[in-house]
Amino acid sequence: MGTGSTAQGTVASPVLSVRNLSTSFRARDKWKTVVRNVSFDIGSQETVAIVGESGSGKSVTSLSIMRLLSEQASRIEGEVKLNGRDLLSLSAEEMRKVRGNDIAMIFQEPMTSLNPIFPVGFQIAEALRVHQDISKANAKAEVIRLLEKVRIPNADKRFDEYPHQFSGGMRQRVMIAMALASKPKLLIADEPTTALDVTIQSEILDLIKTLQEEEGMSVLFITHDMGVVAEVADRTIVMFRGDAVEIGQTADIFRNGQHPYTRGLLAAVPVLGSMKGSDLPRRFPMVDLETGEKKDPPRIADTVIRDGAPILEVRDLTTRFPIRGGAFGRTRGVVHAVESVSFDLYPGETLSIVGESGCGKSTTGRSLTRLITPQRGEVTLNGFEVMELSGSKLRKMRQSIQMIFQDPYASLNPRMSIGSAVMEPFIQHRFGTKSEARDKAAALLDKVGLSADMMQRYPHEFSGGQRQRIAIARALMLDPKVIVADEAVSALDVSIQAQVCNLLLELQQSLNLSYLFISHDMAVVERVSHRVAVMYLGEIVEIGPRASVFNNPQHPYTKKLISAVPVPDPGRRKIKHEVDAGELKSPIRPTDYVPPKRDYVEVKPGHKVMVGEEF
Structure with missing residues (x-):
């Protein structure tokens, strides 16, 4: 060819x-x-x-x-x-x-491409100055223009911030700005x-x-x-x-x-709208990639016990980050990353959180696991009052909730074999012997599409999708009750994505697992969710049963998200998405800012929409 x-x-x-x-x-x-x-x-x-x-x-x-x-x-x-x-x-x-x-290149994993010890503005400016005869001041002005072009809010203020201060999506936009800086031919x-x-x-x-x-x-x-x-x-x-x-x-x-x-x-491509007429999640069709034959799997039984107690209860969860500056490092502003978020998660249920990059989806997941300490709120997980825990009790609580992170390379130790990485939580929490850990790790690697003979390899020897599967296997080692899946299938191609989603659904059915599924892929969310919460600027603007939210979206932002989904049909290539880009609003507020009280209206049983909010 x-x-x-x-x-x-x-x-x-x-x-x-x-x-x-x-x-x-x-x-x-x-x-x-x-x-x-x-x-x-x-x-x-x-x-x-x-x-x-x-x-x-x-x-x-x-x-x-x-x-x-x-x-x-x-x-x-x-x-x-x-x-x-x-x-x-x-x-x-x-x-x-x-x-x-x-030639310029945008890489798959932005955190591994950006230097963590230099501000992002400096790194983009350096790319400009290496290839162009441009002054420092002009380079900074051009960098700010590029950051604005890829819709980084408050670009002039974020010029001096470091990669870890950006969300995963924002880091990817920084990489795109850097790649486009010299206007490459390819x-x-x-x-x-x-x-x-x-x-x-x-x-x-x-x-x-x-x-x-x-x-x-x-x-x-x-x-x-x-x-x-x-x-x-x-x-x-x-x-x-x-x-x-x-x-x-x-x-x-x-x-x-x-x-x-x-x-x-x-x-194997998930198509938005394919779940009409079904209230429950449905396994993805399995495709034989050798023959191209497609086989529809059976539907999933409803395992959600609505009249029982939730496994996870969240009330008024609020997480904010101070912005410091000046000679004395005074607080100049506050990022309202998560603001008064409330929801329940039931045993055997998948609640998906969707929203714009930087809206607070990942921060919500990290706050629930206490990887980030919220300012206030009540979180009850499997009998634990999460906000009050510390030390050994906090460690004990984390056996019940595990997290699959957005960037698999950053969450795996590059000096540790993947076998050791998957075994580590089992050994650290003293669930059994090293031999038992090895056997369980081998079985889980096999379940996520890898093999036991890969256990001696290191993270750099795997593709991005394979590393994500390793992270999923590691999260399952402690038999958790709740899994926070932060873009768990975002790095996977469609055939492996279908396999991993089916695995998660099968595990949910057999173990009564609950998932907080954080994703930007609306077609996947529609397939795997019982309920969906839509976040905008740190707040939930719409939440309800998946079928109700997708078939009858009420909030303008929910409608915007659904209308922007790419359709796998080249015949629609010339059709413009009716997405009003506008200016990305910022979650940064003055230190004395007091958020307004939000009201919700219930349009259908369990389907609530925020009212009186400017969009």
């Missing part, structure tokens, strides 16, 4: 031309090929998407083009030409000048919208399209989101186990995919 007609990957005067690209890694004195003879072209202002399951070689392809793989541990063969210039023949110094100037976007909610995702995709038109920029888009592929890609490359199994026009691939894996991948 990769030669012949335009649909197969060849274009006239390509910006990027890749021929017979093969990449191998050294493993125990042998070379293992993970990308084999991949060929394609990208034309001026064209977007080409690479899709495939986690570990298929799509990210390795992009890293090979950028020459970001270790020269000692990897071998790149073939031809990679940028505007006729062979990148594989350049010296290391010449390639450094190309990166960030002619942008390689490796899962650039993974951490973003649908409204910001829609705006970022529109931003990239606008820059393509203004700057003549080409894009290589790597993603597992077939809805995004349908919206942005002119042509699509489908990769499976290191091979490009199908290349063609995106519309042709969606309508008439030829390879069984392509058909299987499309069959």
Whole structure:
């Protein structure tokens, strides 16, 4: 593949031309090929998407083009030409000048790409000053403009803040601003919208399209989101186990995919609206990626006991962060991250929290587990008064509630084998012997789609999706009652996402687990949830049964979220989402700010909507 007609990957005067690209890694004195003879072209202002399951070689392809793989541990063969210039023949110094100037890359995990000891503004300005003759003052002004363009609120004030002070979605927007700083000829976007909610995702995709038109920029888009592929890609490359199994026009691939894996991948895509007529969560269809055959699993029995006591009760949970500045570090403002949030979670129930990046979803989850200390509120978990606990009692409480974090790489110790990482909570909480921990870890790794013989490997040896599965296995080691899943499937391609969601639903049914499911993927939320809470600027603006919220959204923000969901249909590519971007409001308030009392109206039993709130 990769030669012949335009649909197969060849274009006239390509910006990027890749021929017979093969990449191998050294493993125990042998070379293992993970990308084999991949060929394609990208034309001026064209977007080409690479899709495939986690570990298929799509990210390795992009890293090979950028020459970001270790020269000692990897071998790149073939031809990679940028505007006729062979990148594989350049010296290391010449390639450094190309990166960030002619080619820019947005990485999948922003926290590993940003230096934690420097402010984000400084890091973007540095990227500008390395490639351009620009003064410090002009660089700062340009950085603020870029941050505003990717909708970082209060960009001038956040210039001097550090990566850990930003939410996962905001860090991804910082990375996008950095990549776009030098107006590159080619942008390689490796899962650039993974951490973003649908409204910001829609705006970022529109931003990239606008820059393509203004700057003549080409894009290589790597993603597992077939809805995004349908919206942005002119042509699509489908990769499976290191091979490009199908290349063609995106519309042709969606309508008439030829390879069984392509058909299987499309069959696994969750589609918003597919749950109409069902009040309960439903397992995802399972697809045989070898044959493309689809099998609908049985529906899930209702395990929620409404007339029993909730496993988790939250009342008026409030978490705020001071903003300090000046010579004496005085408090200049307060971030109202979570403001008077209340809800119940029942045994065997999934309550999903959705909302814009930075709205307080993750902070809510961290506050419940006391990884962050709230200012006030009442939290009762399985008989524990969470807010009053400390020391050994707090540690005991955390056996009942476990968290799957948004960024799997940041939550895994890079110096600890994944077997040790999964076993650690079992051993630390003294649940059994090391041998018992090893057996349970091996069984759980097998359940999440990995194998026991991987236990000696380290986090850097796994793809992003595989690392997320490791994190899920670790969360299950203590047999918790509640799991806070913070974007637990955001890094997974659709086929693995379906497997992991089905696993979570099966575990819920067999163990009566409760999930607080934090996600920006509305199609997945619709599939797995019993109830849904919509958050905006730290507050719940709408909460109710999943069917009621999705089929009859009442709050303007809920309607905005649902309308922004990308649809996996290339025929709708020219249709604009009716999303009024506006200005992203800020949760930062003056120190003397007193939040107004909120009122809710019940539109249907259990379906409540905030009233009297400016949107």
